[in-house]
Amino acid sequence: MGSFDIKNYIEEAVANYVKEAIEKDSEFCRCDKCRLDVMAIALNDLKPKYVVTDKGYVFAKASELEAQFRADTVIAVNKAMNIVKENPQHAP
Numbered sequence: 001m002g003s004f005d006i007k008n009y010i011e012e013a014v015a016n017y018v019k020e021a022i023e024k025d026s027e028f029c030r031c032d033k034c035r036l037d038v039m040a041i042a043l044n045d046l047k048p049k050y051v052v053t054d055k056g057y058v059f060a061k062a063s064e065l066e067a068q069f070r071a072d073t074v075i076a077v078n079k080a081m082n083i084v085k086e087n088p089q090h091a092p
Contacts, residue, residue, distance in 0.1 A: 009049045013069075014042050017077050028081060033090040041080035046072060 018038050022028050 038080040042076040045076040
């Protein structure tokens with residue numbers, strides 16, 4: 001029996017969208033603290049999707065194409081970016 005890892009696929013999807021959203025927003029801070037704060041806030045608003053097998057990963061990846069999944073992710077990330085913009089938690 002092989003070794004398995006458990007992974008919250010939503011983390012990867014959010015990380016990808018956060019990167020994309022920050023690149024589009026020239027006013028948003030690009031430091032790691034702000035980026036990770038956005039990810040943490042957005043992930044707390046989204047339902048996790050845990051996978052163990054490669055098949056589960058492929059299934060989760062396919063669900064990313066669903067309009068509702070994309071909309072939920074965009075809304076959570078945009079909301080998180082606004083929160084972090086208004087209340088950055090790093091030294092200027």
